[in-house]
Amino acid sequence: MNAELIRIGDDIVAMHAVATDEGITLIDAGLPGDRRILQRALEAAGRRPEDIRGVVLTHGDSDHIGVAEWLRTEYGVPTYVHEADAGRAQGEKTPSAPGGAMRLGPTLRFFAAALRRGGLRPRHLGEVRTVQDGDVLPLPGSPEIIGLPGHSPGSVAIRIPAVDALFVGDALTTRHVLNGSEDVQLGPFSDAPEQTPESLERLRDLPEQTIVVGHGPIFHGTAAEMLGALKR
Template sequence: MRLAPSLHRIGNDIVAVYLVDAPDGVTIIDAGLAGQYTELLAELDAMGRTIDDVRGVVLTHGDSDHIGFAERLRRDHGVPVFVHEADAARARGEVSTKPEWGHMKLGATAKFLWYALRKNGLRTTPLTEVVAVHDGDVLDLPGAPVIIGLPGHSPGSVAIHVPSVDAVFVGDGLTTRHVLTGTTGPQPAPFTDDPAEALASLHRIAGLGATWVLPGHGSPWRGGVEQAVGEVERAAAASGA
């Protein structure tokens, strides 16, 4: 799906992956679920691109529903995969996480689990090799992605700012569709290691001025990053978080 010139999304509001299309190639933000690989190929074809145009995958963090087809790209096509140093072990499958599920609604949770099952979410291949990045890095990839540390959801969660497409990709730093309740709108994401730290970290992106805020789960937000952060803070306060 084309969101804007040079900005594309595959997947849906349950699990999303983004592509930045630049003259020097394509950067993929997150790698979703393993079964979304066929959607990636279809989107690249619609863009007039191929796998050979992909210069790198940048992960917002190392959770299984964000690394899905990353190892396949790395192993079969030599595409480097970038992740914050603090989440490198997580992306390699060396750290087991036991997230708190919190409040759930049966229908929304079942939809999330069924979609993950259909897209091979239970057969995620961990990364064998990663390129470690750090807060403040500007990557030599199409779009010149800027890494902004956003710890809380995981120790190495990051936001990825791409000024050329007026977007900040936030992974699970916030969500616009809670996968366990179905509630829509900017709000804290579930399965977060440290909810208070995650909320505080959002101040690091509030001044970016980006129009697009693109989460790993939920609809793309086009109301500006400042408004999105404000909505998350209000939602957190209303829930007592």
């Protein structure tokens, strides 16, 4: 099977398309104003939104559900989210603390990007398909769900061997949106950050060499190497 990983957006907020001969699986959905970003990226790859077979969320936060409801209502694309984050993706309010030191410049850049790309007007999902730990979804690339509770109760890693990639959402970051640090570290705005390191141990022995975080550059190396670099 031919498969390609397409990065869409930037290191502040990105989504990723796994494009195969069978269609596209979209991992996370950016911010609400990212429709044009998505359409341009797909066009450059010779694809269209109609090729998307499903959106799989690493968790249900508003900067990850972005264009998912538009894809559902416009093209009939289903969104998959862990059952513990289904309410979050559908608008349930949840508490979270920023986490980590803050610096003015990076914080302003993050909130400016969110404002420019519609982050203050989240469009929550009217319908979701729930998944559980261990599920392998019937989508291009056969994404495998690995539970990673901590950032949120329903945070997951998504393993797609076809593109040698492991998506970890906001469990980890390689560029902290509030202070600009490029250390590998836990993501901010977490519900239970003390739970995340134990959850991440589930990834240690996986062979994938591309670790995709929710915010920041891709980490090129195995999960074990990334955990070895984790700032504690």
